Amino acid sequence: MFDIRPLKPREIHLCVPFGQAFHEELNLPGKFVPEVFVDNWMTFLANYPSVILSLWKDGELAGGLGGLIAPDLYDARPYAQEFFWFIGKAYRGGTGAIRLLNAFEAWARERLVSEIRMVHMVSSQEDQLERLYTRLGYVKVEVCYRKQLDRI
Numbered sequence: 001m002f003d004i005r006p007l008k009p010r011e012i013h014l015c016v017p018f019g020q021a022f023h024e025e026l027n028l029p030g031k032f033v034p035e036v037f038v039d040n041w042m043t044f045l046a047n048y049p050s051v052i053l054s055l056w057k058d059g060e061l062a063g064g065l066g067g068l069i070a071p072d073l074y075d076a077r078p079y080a081q082e083f084f085w086f087i088g089k090a091y092r093g094g095t096g097a098i099r100l101l102n103a104f105e106a107w108a109r110e111r112l113v114s115e116i117r118m119v120h121m122v123s124s125q126e127d128q129l130e131r132l133y134t135r136l137g138y139v140k141v142e143v144c145y146r147k148q149l150d151r152i
Helices: 009-025 034-047 096-110 126-135
Strands: 002-006 050-057 060-071 078-087 115-117
Touching: 002 096, 009 034, 009 050, 009 060, 009 078, 034 050, 034 060, 050 096, 060 096, 078 096, 096 115
Parallel strands: 078 115
Antiparallel strands: 002 050, 050 060, 060 078
């Protein structure tokens, strides 16, 4: 059975191995710097309506979903933005990821947000995630393109 609960600020460091694995799996640009990740989330949790929902299986951290609430840039409607959603390889294929997403939706509803915005990085799982999001009532709004600029 999975347990889900918000991480306490002193527990943020528990997400570092997942952040490193995510960065490596998707071959993301730049580096994953644990201190930067922890410091940023300490700032978010202290200053903004934000959460890191943690997924536990038999007392072991199995994954997490981090997000915060922000006003829409055009009309100030509050929305919940997911920043990361990661499940450890040993726990993929079960119901943990969906339970985590459902918990994030419940957290957002309790805070009276108007919508949830989920993102995902381009990967081999893109089609699978798009089917999941569509089945759960999400609508694709945009795709982001990235260009690396040379430093002078």
